[in-house]
Amino acid sequence: MKKLVKGLHQFQTQIFLSQKELFDRLSKGQSPDALFITCSDSRISPNLITQTEPGELFILRNAGNIVPAYGASNGGEGATVEFAVNGLGVKDIIVCGHSLCGAMNALLHPEKLENLPLLASWLSHAEATRRIAIENYKNLPGEDLQNIAVQENVLVQLENLRTHPAVAAKISRGELNLHAWVYKIETGTVFYYDSKEGQFEQLTQYSQLEDQNPPRFAFERLI
Ligand SMILES: [Zn+2]
Incomplete structure (x- = not known):
């Protein structure tokens, strides 16, 4: 804790004062560009990896970057998503998993969760991820299987997000x-995830994300 308190002091006496204009603006409200959903893992820093400032990302974090399907949980995830979409009007939602994810490792090895009943229950919202990984890639070595689970899980959570009425509309x-x-x-x-190629590609420029999410009108010609 000593390090944290020292950091607070340094922030207040140096950083805050040097960025006074930014913090004045933030005191009047927020208008983040995106909802960023990621794992609680301490090695992930959303603002650092995207080089964004306070106020630019609305962030939801939990073990395994999970969003329970609409109505499946009374946790805060649904409320956070709803507020981001309808209250703040974010234009993008990113579900960002990560390599070496302990939650995905636990998902694949439920025997490790004997003394962690709450985590075991929480990971049930990623049961589809586990089944997809185990049933389709069971011959892969452990590390590769975990990487597959990480990738499949962000896709499963995107599907869960689509079940939320605010998101679907x-x-x-x-x-x-x-x-x-x-x-x-x-x-x-x-x-x-490149939806056209059906695989994950390294993200290096914005143009890769264009046309990834076309609007889906069931009766386009009638509207
Ligand atoms: Zn993780």
């Missing part, structure tokens, strides 16, 4: 884009 109007990302701790690189 905005997507249908082309007002909200969903993104599946994986951050690799070892290299600092981010991979995104």
Whole structure:
């Protein structure tokens, strides 16, 4: 804790004063560009890896970057998503998993959760991830299987997000884009799910994300 309190002092006496304009603006409200959903893992720093400032990302974190399907949980995830979409009007939601994820490792090895009943229960919202990984990739060595689980999990959580009415309605109007990302701790690189290619590619420029989330009108010609 000593380090944290020293950091607070340094922030207040140096950083805050040097960025007074930014903090004055933030005191009047927030208008973040995106909802960033990621794991609680201490090695992930959303603002650091995206080089964004306070006020630019609305952040939701939990073990395994999980968003329970609509109605499946009374936790804060649904409320946070709803507020980000309808209250703040974010245009993008990113679900960002990461390499070396302990939650995904535990998901694949439930025997490790004997003394962690709450975590075991929470990970049930990623049961689809576990089944996809175990049933389709069971011959892969452990490390590869975990990487697959990390990737499949962000896709499963994107599907869960689509079950939330606030999200579904905005997507249908082309007002909200969903993104599946994986951050690799070892290299600092981010991979995104290329929906056209059906695989994860390294994300290096914005143009890669264009046309990834076309609006989905069931009766386009009638509207
Ligand atoms: Zn994790």
